[in-house]
Amino acid sequence: MKTAAIGVLLVDDHFMVRRGLAVALRVEKDLAVVAEAGNCEEMLAAYRQHRPDVVLLDWRLPGPNGAEATALLREEHPGARVLMLSALDGDEHIHLAVRAGAAGYVLKSAERGEIIQAIRAVHGGKSYFSPGLEALLHDRARKVEISPREREVLVRAAAGERNKEIGDHLGISEATVKVFMARIFQKLDARDRAHAVVIAIKRGIIDPS
Structure with missing residues (x-):
């Protein structure tokens, strides 16, 4: 058959x-x-x-x-x-x-x-x-996950926004944005925001715009 x-x-x-x-x-x-x-x-x-x-x-x-x-x-x-x-x-x-x-x-x-x-x-x-x-x-599975809020900050950073602009868009203070960026650098082992964006795009955490 x-x-x-x-x-x-x-x-x-x-x-x-x-x-x-x-x-x-x-x-x-x-x-x-x-x-x-x-x-x-x-x-x-x-x-x-x-x-x-x-x-x-x-x-x-x-x-x-x-x-x-x-x-x-x-x-x-x-x-x-x-x-x-x-x-x-x-x-x-x-x-x-x-x-x-x-x-x-x-x-x-x-x-x-x-x-x-x-x-x-x-x-x-x-x-x-x-x-x-x-x-x-x-x-x-062994890496620390990026939170939804941190991802939002990354998306804004990838669009070229400065900390104050990111804060205005997300309804948080510039100081809070800096805290989020520091956490992102640590989690992604990034040197700076440009490096963090590159890593995030490569890993698929954010999409290239």
Whole structure:
């Protein structure tokens, strides 16, 4: 008896990326691209209609990002199997994806064979991470987390605002902003605010604007 192919839903806002992935996956007899989507809303609609076995999901999407889209999908369909495929390799990106319910995280720089291996693993109920990513996740668990308020301060600092401007926007004093910045420097092991912003963007704590 012939085994049914693994149905894959491709989610990426770039049409050519989806086309390339579709061509690469359709070569495999046990994989079938059942639908494509360019954003979270399209993904949810496609999932309801096609009920794919695995959702191959990019992080950067218009509207909700990959982690947020994963959370929305799994809230509606708790059994959904999501594999994140992204160019972003910050420990915070991986953490947020896993926390939202993603079963794996593969870098877009991965070879075709690795992506196929990851899809099969996730479909089989296992997790899969590109080499080195699990170590990043474990390292993050040992780091002191940035609080939501500290993240807000970082976002403002990344926009080039000075302490007084940050305080005015957040409704806190300039002195309090300085306290937050000192904590941020310590938590990120940063030399100064510019260094802190660079580290935060690289790790995925804040998005580049």
